[in-house]
Amino acid sequence: MNVLEVSGVHKQFGGLVALDDVNFQVRKGSVTAVIGPNGAGKTTFFNLITGVYQPDRGDIRLEGKPLVGLRPDQVAMLGIARTFQNIRLFADLPVLDNVLVAMHGRLSARIPGILLGRRQIRQEERRAIGEAYWLLEYMGLAPYANEIAKNLPYGTQRRLEIARALATHPKLLLLDEPAAGMSPRETRELTEMIHRLREDFGLTVVLIEHDMKLVMNISEHILVLDYGRAIAEGPPEEIRNNPRVIEAYLGRGAVSGA
Amino acid sequence: MIAQTLQSLPQVLVDGVTLGAVYATVAIGYTMVYGILELINFAHGEIFMSGAFIGTAILLVLNGAGWLAHLPKLLVLLLTLLVAMALTGLLGMGIERVAYRPLRHAPRLIPLISAIGVSFVLQDVVRFIAEWRTGNYIVTGVTLYGSEVNFGSITVKSNALFVLGAAVVMMAGLDLFVRKTKWGTAMRAVAQDKDTAALMSINVNRVIALTFFMGSALGGATGVLFAQQYGTIDPYIGFILGLKAFTAAVLGGIGNIRGAMFGGFVLGILEMFASAELGPLTGGVLGAEYKDVFAFIILIAVLLFKPEGLFGQAVKEKV
Numbered sequence: 001m002n003v004l005e006v007s008g009v010h011k012q013f014g015g016l017v018a019l020d021d022v023n024f025q026v027r028k029g030s031v032t033a034v035i036g037p038n039g040a041g042k043t044t045f046f047n048l049i050t051g052v053y054q055p056d057r058g059d060i061r062l063e064g065k066p067l068v069g070l071r072p073d074q075v076a077m078l079g080i081a082r083t084f085q086n087i088r089l090f091a092d093l094p095v096l097d098n099v100l101v102a103m104h105g106r107l108s109a110r111i112p113g114i115l116l117g118r119r120q121i122r123q124e125e126r127r128a129i130g131e132a133y134w135l136l137e138y139m140g141l142a143p144y145a146n147e148i149a150k151n152l153p154y155g156t157q158r159r160l161e162i163a164r165a166l167a168t169h170p171k172l173l174l175l176d177e178p179a180a181g182m183s184p185r186e187t188r189e190l191t192e193m194i195h196r197l198r199e200d201f202g203l204t205v206v207l208i209e210h211d212m213k214l215v216m217n218i219s220e221h222i223l224v225l226d227y228g229r230a231i232a233e234g235p236p237e238e239i240r241n242n243p244r245v246i247e248a249y250l251g252r253g254a255v256s257g258a
Numbered sequence: 259m260i261a262q263t264l265q266s267l268p269q270v271l272v273d274g275v276t277l278g279a280v281y282a283t284v285a286i287g288y289t290m291v292y293g294i295l296e297l298i299n300f301a302h303g304e305i306f307m308s309g310a311f312i313g314t315a316i317l318l319v320l321n322g323a324g325w326l327a328h329l330p331k332l333l334v335l336l337l338t339l340l341v342a343m344a345l346t347g348l349l350g351m352g353i354e355r356v357a358y359r360p361l362r363h364a365p366r367l368i369p370l371i372s373a374i375g376v377s378f379v380l381q382d383v384v385r386f387i388a389e390w391r392t393g394n395y396i397v398t399g400v401t402l403y404g405s406e407v408n409f410g411s412i413t414v415k416s417n418a419l420f421v422l423g424a425a426v427v428m429m430a431g432l433d434l435f436v437r438k439t440k441w442g443t444a445m446r447a448v449a450q451d452k453d454t455a456a457l458m459s460i461n462v463n464r465v466i467a468l469t470f471f472m473g474s475a476l477g478g479a480t481g482v483l484f485a486q487q488y489g490t491i492d493p494y495i496g497f498i499l500g501l502k503a504f505t506a507a508v509l510g511g512i513g514n515i516r517g518a519m520f521g522g523f524v525l526g527i528l529e530m531f532a533s534a535e536l537g538p539l540t541g542g543v544l545g546a547e548y549k550d551v552f553a554f555i556i557l558i559a560v561l562l563f564k565p566e567g568l569f570g571q572a573v574k575e576k577v
Contacts, residue, residue: 050457052453052456052457071456071461072453072456072457073456073457073458073459073460073461073462076456076457076458076459077459081457081458082457084454088451088453088454090446090447090450090451090454090455091450092450093443093446093447093450097443097446097447100440100443101443101444101447101455101458101460102458102459103440103459104440104443104444104447104458104459104460105458105459105460105461106459107440109439109440109441111441111468114435114439114441125438125439125440128440164458167458168458168459
């Protein structure tokens with residue numbers, strides 16, 4: 001069964017075609033990678049899925065529900081969460097609040113109830129804080145709960161971004177270059193963590209990544225973008241040996257010379 | 259001379275704190291909107307003024323109908339405050355929807371001009387209604403608590419106690435709301451990064467509307483209390499008061515709610531101090547009319563040495 005179905009998606013910025021008629025399916029429970037040279041349209045692709053941009057044409061569905069035309073917060077409510085290539089935490093908020101923010105859409109409290117201090121709202125807030133602490137614990141962030149996010153070390157901030165994404169209760173988790181700036185050891189830990197997340201939360205993961213070792217290790221399916229076009233798709237073994245992919249990465253000479 | 263100053267100091271402090279409470283609650287409205295949109299909402303002073311007129315109108319109508327004498331004063335004051343808060347809150351939300359939201363992605367100067375336009379419109383609409391109903395745009399309202407209380411050498415209008423009490427309750431409530439509730443957390447998140455907040459399931463437009471509602475309701479309530487404290491109002495009171503409240507917000511570090519409260523009290527006390535003491539201290543060369551100059555010189559001095567305000571964070575240039 002497919003969690004995400006992207007069909008015929010096209011996006012243009014002025015004269016630049018960022019995505020050209022891209023089709024893409026993501027199987028439920030899979031780990032899928034989107035790769036391609038810089039400027040291939042990978043991040044634009046994530047922005048279209050999450051509602052940051054609207055496609056010029058084409059259709060995007062999450063478990064059959066159309067996403068085109070929805071605002072980012074509505075898409076998030078349907079079950080898509082993401083992290084960012086450049087870390088985008090709420091840098092001046094405490095770690096705990098970063099996670100609580102992401103629960104906003106799921107909490108039912110409305111203003112009048114808060115002003116009246118209704119019991120069920122206080123209970124809900126308490127449950128939310130409990131869950132936030134549990135998530136921090138799970139991601140190994142519990143000791144930092146009251147630190148201001150920007151004071152955390154880089155790798156820890158990356159984990160906090162994932163914890164925050166999990167707090168929206170996603171079905172589909174989009175990771176934009178999760179291994180960027182990580183040491184080989186951190187990257188190995190990341191690989192294990194992604195596997196664990198998938199098991200423990202029943203997630204489907206789509207990641208953009210440049211670290212080919214990570215990509216080949218972790219993903220069951222790969223989509224290759226180049227200049228906005230999907231030039232190849234398939235399991236890692238196939239992608240590794242695909243001449244068009246090698247060409248896109250290394251240039252034409254690399255293939256003819258081989 | 260010093261002895262005289264010291265002797266009048268308690269009175270100056272009491273008056274300064276009362277005026278400061280007014281500045282502080284209005285300053286919160288500026289700082290909340292700036293924090294979330296980086297917009298100086300120049301119409302906020304006029305929202306304060308509208309609150310003063312709404313409150314005065316309610317009391318005049320109740321008085322005209324002869325009910326005022328039969329109802330408990332405290333109940334009347336509370337109801338007037340609540341109605342004025344609801345109406346000015348909706349007014350603020352409406353202004354955001356009509357005059358700012360369509361310009362959200364325009365260059366910064368454009369919504370600023372729009373804000374100035376809104377404040378002229380509000381001044382003229384209120385003036386029109388006031389002249390139409392009372393024949394004069396300067397309106398003298400009904401004072402609920404006109405008596406004065408003496409504590410030793412200090413004289414306090416009993417209304418000032420309500421100004422202070424209401425200001426403290428509202429500020430404490432807002433502070434709790436922003437720090438503890440999910441909507442407050444959402445506000446802080448939206449203030450930092452609207453796009454990311456949206457991706458984390460927050461309806462950004464709703465949070466912005468809420469921010470305008472709360473800031474405007476505080477400003478409106480303060481308008482009601484101001485009209486009670488000073489008796490006479492006109493459609494232009496929002497301009498200077500708004501300017502000073504904005505100054506207070508900058509003094510405390512714009513975007514910082516607690517800073518705005520502090521800045522308001524500092525400015526109120528400085529102004530009252532100048533108003534009472536400038537004459538005696540300078541041997542009559544400078545009189546009370548220089549109080550604003552004095553207060554603003556302090557502001558300039560603070561900003562020269564601490565441009566981010568007393569509690570603000572120095573903004574790092576984004577590279």
